[in-house]
Amino acid sequence: MLTEDIKPIVKTMNSVEDTAALAYRFAEILEKGDILLFTGEIGTGKTTFIQALAKNLGVKELVTSPTFVIQTLRESGRIPLSHVDLYRLNNDDEVENIGFEEYYDTAVTVVEWADRYSGFEPPYIELHFEYGLHENERIVSILSNGGDWNKRLNNIL
Numbered sequence: 449m450l451t452e453d454i455k456p457i458v459k460t461m462n463s464v465e466d467t468a469a470l471a472y473r474f475a476e477i478l479e480k481g482d483i484l485l486f487t488g489e490i491g492t493g494k495t496t497f498i499q500a501l502a503k504n505l506g507v508k509e510l511v512t513s514p515t516f517v518i519q520t521l522r523e524s525g526r527i528p529l530s531h532v533d534l535y536r537l538n539n540d541d542e543v544e545n546i547g548f549e550e551y552y553d554t555a556v557t558v559v560e561w562a563d564r565y566s567g568f569e570p571p572y573i574e575l576h577f578e579y580g581l582h583e584n585e586r587i588v589s590i591l592s593n594g595g596d597w598n599k600r601l602n603n604i605l
């Protein structure tokens with residue numbers, strides 16, 4: 449998934465608040481049809497980021513990880529938010545059976561454990577989360593693939 453020839457934008461977050469602040473800025477540039485793919489180990493902050501993103505989109509419902517239901521659509525914000533978590537899925541066929549692409553055009557789609565599926569088509573951005581050097585440090589590498597993502601990211605990063 450990671451395209452090697454394009455340099456990612458790398459950000460270090462020193463606290464949950466830092467991560468939330470970055471996610472807040474992201475929320476401001478989001479539009480219907482956007483696809484954000486989240487990768488990275490358990491506990492690196494994917495859901496934490498998405499919660500803050502949702503909050504700044506105006507989503508009223510509590511945003512938890514949809515691990516057990518795989519996909520949730522929250523419609524109380526500025527744009528509907530489709531939140532997908534592929535952690536429990538094992539292959540592309542299982543992923544295709546969920547049918548979350550139904551919301552591609554009308555919502556912002558955020559996908560945790562996106563590397564479980566090989567079929568995502570650009571334009572999208574990938575946000576890869578890693579642990580940092582201390583307990584509350586996280587590092588995110590942001591890689592855009594297609595569309596006008598680079599231009600939009602320039603406005604907030």
Ligand SMILES: Nc1ncnc2c1ncn2[C@@H]1O[C@H](COP(=O)(O)OP(=O)(O)OP(=O)(O)O)[C@@H](O)[C@H]1O
Pocket residue numbers: 461462463464465466467488489490491492493494495496497513560577583584585586
């Ligand atoms: N800088 C930080 N950014 C985000 N989370 C942090 C940070 N520092 C500490 N944390 C903690 O790390 C945990 C991140 O959990 P979170 O559920 O967001 O991870 P996740 O990547 O979604 O995991 P999973 O793969 O299980 O879904 C939380 O307990 C959060 O409080």
Ligand SMILES: [Mg+2]
Pocket residue numbers: 494495496513560
């Ligand atoms: Mg999560």
